[in-house]
Amino acid sequence: MAAETALIVGAGFAGAVYARTLAEAGWTVRVIDRRTHIAGNAYDEVDGNGVRVHRYGPHLFHTNNDAVVEWIQQFGEFVPYQHRVRALLPDGRLVPLPVNADTVEAVLHRPLPDEAAMQAALAEVALPIANPQNAAEHLNSKIGKELTDLFFRPYTKKMWGLDLEEMDASVVKRIPLRTDREDRYFPGDRHQIMPRDGYTAIFRSIFDHPNIRVETGVSYEKGMEDSYTHCFNSMAIDEYFDRSLGELPYRSIRFHARTVEGELPADMNWTVTNYTDTGPLTRETHWDLLPHHRVEATGRRTVTVEEPCDYRDNNEERYYPVKTSDGRYQEKYKEYAALAAGLERMSFIGRCGTYQYLDMDQVINQSLMGARRFLAERGG
Known part of the structure; x- marks a missing residue:
């Protein structure tokens, strides 16, 4: 019996999980990626300042899924990390984000001595909207118009x-x-960790299997899958079908890095600062505040600022599927998925293949389940 073979398009998390799972089941796997590196949007590298930078924005691993953590920790050492964010107000003050009691005290200029006072303050400003139909109505029903317009309206317009x-x-x-003063971004997640030596090293370890061959700088072309038992494709599903049913839009990000001399203030314990103004930029990341990201002592630090844009204005770099209140693009995706169901030897995977916004733990879990289900259905 001939060996089972797989072509995997995309060397990000979805492709890596499928590749490793199939390889361990005895399949011969070829992974291609049109970028010149592995790790997809999780790719990181040490820059000229001796700082590890995530090229496509900060990737923060957090989850309550024990099985996902057990799987990923096979491939490298992880260290604890508690993420914190501050919002820069128009008057120059910095307040915690997501909104907590300290945030509301600063904006409403009123003391909130306990959670009951915080709940009462929000009840006063919240609008009576019983069945919110969109993001504005949801936020207004929870935190009122002033807080919504300050923290979410300009940011949403820029981001989306x-x-x-x-x-x-x-x-x-x-x-x-x-309603308390908790300022960690993900306090409800039991696992909040970062790879000690970066995500790229984790991907190298995942792909380190005798049944896996990885080729970067190689784009998918239709017909490639004909030489394989099956193809798992993480490219944009509408692109595969030549946008025959219409476009599935994405937002993208332009990243602007700058070098900063000297040390950070001793009391700065947050990594990301969000901008609440109406300018084009959304946030900045101080990479050396992430654990083990200052790799070499150069006396210089790297700060990256993000400028969202349409993916067509950024070399078709797709980051975030667009989700509107009327659901029109999700309905369009379903039409493409119906077309894809007719492809006998092709499965679409990952964020772009399934047109979903997925955190890292979600795409790992989805891919593990998908690969295992595929193997089970084939009796392997």
Whole structure:
């Protein structure tokens, strides 16, 4: 019996998980990626300042999924990391984000001695909207118009190119609202960790298997899959079908790095600062505040600022699927998925293949389940 073979398009998390799972089951796997590196959007590297930088923005591993953590920790050492964010107000003050009691005290200029006072303050400003239909209505029903317009309206317009009224509420529901003074971004997740030597090293370890061959700088071309038992494709599904049913839009990010001399203030314990103004930039990241990211002592630090844009204005670099309140693009995706179901030897995987916003733990879990289900259905 001939060996089972797989072509995997994309060397990010989805492709890596499928590749490793199939290889361990005895399949011969070829992984291709049109970029010149592995690790997808999680790719990191040490720059000229001796600082490890995530080329495509900060990737923060957090989850309650024990099985995902057990799987990923096979491939390298992870260290604890508690993420914190501050929002820069128009008057220059920095306040915690997501919104907590300290944030509301600063904006509403009123003392909130306990959670009951915080809850009462929010109840006063919240608008009576029983069944929110979009992101604006959801936020207004929770924190009122002033806080919504300050922390979410300009940021959403910059980030998504949409007004809050046009955006699906599920996008902002991802952001927690707190009535205490907890300032960690993910306090509800049991596992908050970072790879000690970076994500790229983790991917090298995942791909380090005799049944896996990885080729970067290689683009997928239709017909490649004909030489393989099956193809797992993480390219944009609408691109595969030549946008025959219309476009599935994405937001992208332009990254602007700058060098800063000297040390950080001793009391700075947050990594990311969000901008609440109406300018084009959304946030900045101080990489050396992430554990083991200052690799060499050069006396210089790296700060990256993000400028969102349409993916077509950034070499078609797709980062975030667009989710509107009317669900039109998700409905369009379903039409493409129906076309894909007719492809006998092709499965679409990952964020672009399934047109979903997925955190790292989610894409690992989805890919593990998908690969194992595929093998089980084939009796392997």
